Amino acid sequence: MNLNLPIPRTSLIWLLIAQALVTVPFLAHLPFWMIGLWLGCTAWRVQVLRMRADYPGTLLKSVLFVATIAGVFLSRGSLVGLDAGASLLLGAFILKTLEMRTRRDALVLIFLGFFCVSVGYLFEDGLLWGLYSLLPVSMLLAGLIGLQQSLPTSKASGSLKLAAKLMLQAVPLMLLLFLFFPRLEPLWSLPQPSNKGITGLSDNMAPGDMADISRSAALAFRASFDGPMPAQNQLYWRALTLDQFDGRRWSQSGKAMRIEIPDWQKRGDERSYSIVMEPSGRPWLPALDIAETTLADVRQMNDFRLQRRHPVDQTLLYSVHSWPQAIRETQLSEATQRQNLQLPARGNPQSREWAADLNRRYPRVDALVDAMLAHFSDEPYHYTLKPPILGADSIDDFLFNSRSGFCAHYAGAMTFVLRAAGVPARVVAGYQGGELNPEGHYVSVRQFDAHAWVEYWRPGIGWRSVDPTAAVAPLRVEQGLEQALAANEEFLADSPFSALRYRNLPWLNSFRMSWDNLNYGWQRWVLGYQGRQQVQVLSRWFAGFDGVVFFGGAAAVIALLALWLFKPWQRENDPQLRVFKSFERLLARHGLHRREAEAAQAFSQRAALRFPAQAELILAFSAEFEALRYAGQRRSLMPLRRHLRQLRRRFPWRFSTIKTMEER
Incomplete structure (x- = not known):
C-alpha cells in the first residue's frame, strides 16, 4: 500500500464514524469546550470531503494545537494525571482529523483510536463499556481495511463485514491469551481522575x-x-x-x-x-x-x-x-x-x-x-x-x-x-x-x-x-x-433517575438485578482473573497432567484453530486452477490484481503490458494454460508449473512499488 496516496472515500467515512464512537464515552471526562472542538473539526473535514472547504493552514493548526494544550491546563490545573492525559490524547485524536490527507495520516488516526479505546478502560471497566468498545474497534478496523481498497466503487459494507469476520476469527486467540498469558503489573501509573474517590468514606x-x-x-x-x-x-x-x-x-x-x-x-x-x-x-x-x-x-x-x-x-x-x-x-x-x-x-x-x-x-x-x-x-x-x-x-x-x-x-x-x-x-x-x-x-x-x-x-x-x-x-x-x-x-432524593428508587416495581427491579448480576460476573471472573486466581484456576484444570499431555493438548488446540481459520477443505480442488491461482498471487504481490470476472487471456495480456521484462514468460504461461484447459487433450501439468517457476525467478525479490492501473 502506497502511504502517500489519498484516503479512499469508504475508509474516510468509517474513520469519521469511528472517531465519533471513540469520543462519545469520554464526554463526561473531557472539558466542555472540547466537545465544540470535536464537532468543529468533524464538520470542517466533512466540508473538505464535499470539496466545499480546503485543509487548514499550518498557522491555524499550530494555534489550535497550542490552544488545546492551554485549555487542558486551565481546565484540569495540570498536564499530568489521568484526566489531563486523557484530554490531551483525545485532543490530538480530534485535531488529527484536520490534517488527514494521505493514508499515512489515516494510519496515525487509527492507531490513536485504538489507544483511546484502551484508555477508556481506566475510567470504566464494566460489562457495558466492554460491549460498547467493540463498536469503535470494528469501525477502526473497517477504516483500516478501506485503506487497502483502491477501487472507487468499493462498498462500505464490505469493509465492515470483513472487519467483523476478522474480529470473530481473533476470538479463539484472545481466549487463549486471556486464559494462559500471565497478568503483569502495569509498568506505569497515573494519578486517578478528579471525579473518582470523591463520594465515599473519608479519614x-x-x-x-x-x-x-x-x-x-x-x-x-x-x-x-x-x-x-x-x-x-x-x-x-x-x-x-x-x-x-x-x-x-x-x-x-x-x-x-x-x-x-x-x-x-x-x-x-x-x-x-x-x-x-x-x-x-x-x-x-x-x-x-x-x-x-x-x-x-x-x-x-x-x-x-x-x-x-x-x-x-x-x-x-x-x-x-x-x-x-x-x-x-x-x-x-x-x-x-x-x-x-x-x-x-x-x-x-x-x-x-x-x-x-x-x-x-x-x-x-x-x-x-x-x-x-x-x-x-x-x-x-x-x-x-x-x-x-x-x-x-x-x-x-x-x-x-x-x-x-x-x-x-x-x-x-x-x-x-x-x-x-x-x-x-x-x-x-x-x-x-x-x-x-x-x-x-x-x-x-x-x-x-x-x-x-x-x-x-x-x-x-x-x-x-x-x-x-x-x-x-x-x-x-x-x-x-x-x-x-x-x-x-x-x-435518594438527589438521584431521581436511579433505578434503586423504583424497587417496588417488580419488572424493573428484576431487570436491574439481572443486569447487576451480569456485571458482577464480569468483574469477578473477567477483571478479577489475574495473579493468584489465574494460578489457582489453571492448577485445578491441569491437576494431574504432565508437561507432555499439556503441550500436546495445546498443539492439538492450535491445530484445530488453524484448520478452522485456513479451511483447507475450501481450497481449489482443480489442479489446473490451483496453478493458475498461484500465478494470480504472484502478480498480486507485485501490484497487479485480477479484476472480477476477467478472463485468463485478458488478464495475462494486461500483465504482459504491465511487466514488459517478463512479458514473454507470462504469455507462454497463458498459452500453456489455455491449451491445457480448453484443448480437450490429456496433457501433463509439468510444462505449466515449469513456466510458473521460471516466471518467479524472473521477478525481483522485492515487491514492486510501481502504481497499478487502478491506482493511477
Whole structure:
C-alpha cells in the first residue's frame, strides 16, 4: 500500500464514524469546550470531503494545537494525571482529523483510536463499556481495511463485514491469551481522575458527613459468601477507626496509622467470602470483623482494619476470612488507653456531667453501655438524613436539644460520653448491610449504606462493638436505610433517575438485578482473573497432567484453530486452477490484481503490458494454460508449473512499488 496516496472515500467515512464512537464515552471526562472542538473539526473535514472547504493552514493548526494544550491546563490545573492525559490524547485524536490527507495520516488516526479505546478502560471497566468498545474497534478496523481498497466503487459494507469476520476469527486467540498469558503489573501509573474517590468514606468525620454520603447510590463493593449468607443486622463492614476528637470532628490519630500487629485470638465460626471493590481512591478494604486476607500488599493495622499499601484505583477482587466472635486486645498499653480516652479540655459540659452521673450509677461498663442504649431507645430521638445545624458544643446540642441525627451523631455522642465516663472508646466507620441479589447470591453495598458505630474496651474482655443507631432506628440495621427514613424524607432524593428508587416495581427491579448480576460476573471472573486466581484456576484444570499431555493438548488446540481459520477443505480442488491461482498471487504481490470476472487471456495480456521484462514468460504461461484447459487433450501439468517457476525467478525479490492501473 502506497502511504502517500489519498484516503479512499469508504475508509474516510468509517474513520469519521469511528472517531465519533471513540469520543462519545469520554464526554463526561473531557472539558466542555472540547466537545465544540470535536464537532468543529468533524464538520470542517466533512466540508473538505464535499470539496466545499480546503485543509487548514499550518498557522491555524499550530494555534489550535497550542490552544488545546492551554485549555487542558486551565481546565484540569495540570498536564499530568489521568484526566489531563486523557484530554490531551483525545485532543490530538480530534485535531488529527484536520490534517488527514494521505493514508499515512489515516494510519496515525487509527492507531490513536485504538489507544483511546484502551484508555477508556481506566475510567470504566464494566460489562457495558466492554460491549460498547467493540463498536469503535470494528469501525477502526473497517477504516483500516478501506485503506487497502483502491477501487472507487468499493462498498462500505464490505469493509465492515470483513472487519467483523476478522474480529470473530481473533476470538479463539484472545481466549487463549486471556486464559494462559500471565497478568503483569502495569509498568506505569497515573494519578486517578478528579471525579473518582470523591463520594465515599473519608479519614475524618463530622456529624453531617455520613448523611451526605448516604444520598449517593454509587456502588462501594459486592460480597459473596462461601457458606450461608449472614443476617442483615450482622453485616458490619469495618473500613477504619476514628480515635481523635477536636470538639467537632473525629479523625485518625498518628497511632492509628502505625503498622503494628494487633493482639487478637480467633474464636467461633469462620466466615469466608470474596469482595469485588470499586475504585475509591482510599487504601482501606472493607471487611467483617475480624478479617484476614491473602493479598500480598495488604496488612492488618493495629485497629483491626485491612489497609492496602496503595489506594484502590481500579476494581479490586480479594478473598477474606473473618471471625466475628474473635477476642480483641484483652490488654491495652497506657498510651493506647490515653488515646482512646482523649477529649478536648473544654466543651460539652452537659455531656460530661451526664457521663459522670452514669459512671456513679453504673460502675460496670456493660451496664453503663446498656443504660445509654436504653436512653436512646426510650427518649424521643429521631433518625434523619436532614439533621439540624449544631452549635459550638455539638455533643450537648445533639443529646439534649435537637435529638435528631444520623448514625455519625449517635456514634460520636456515645463515644464522647463513654470517654468522659472513663471507658476507652472509639468510632468505627464503614458500611452496614447491603442489598441481597437472589440470582447471584451476593450482597451489593452502596454509599448510602455508609455507617458509623462504637467500639468500647473492657479490661480482660477486650474491644466490643455496639451500635447506638440500632436502638433509635432498628429498621436501619435490620432492613436498610430506605425503610428507616421518616415518611417525609424521600430515599435518594438527589438521584431521581436511579433505578434503586423504583424497587417496588417488580419488572424493573428484576431487570436491574439481572443486569447487576451480569456485571458482577464480569468483574469477578473477567477483571478479577489475574495473579493468584489465574494460578489457582489453571492448577485445578491441569491437576494431574504432565508437561507432555499439556503441550500436546495445546498443539492439538492450535491445530484445530488453524484448520478452522485456513479451511483447507475450501481450497481449489482443480489442479489446473490451483496453478493458475498461484500465478494470480504472484502478480498480486507485485501490484497487479485480477479484476472480477476477467478472463485468463485478458488478464495475462494486461500483465504482459504491465511487466514488459517478463512479458514473454507470462504469455507462454497463458498459452500453456489455455491449451491445457480448453484443448480437450490429456496433457501433463509439468510444462505449466515449469513456466510458473521460471516466471518467479524472473521477478525481483522485492515487491514492486510501481502504481497499478487502478491506482493511477
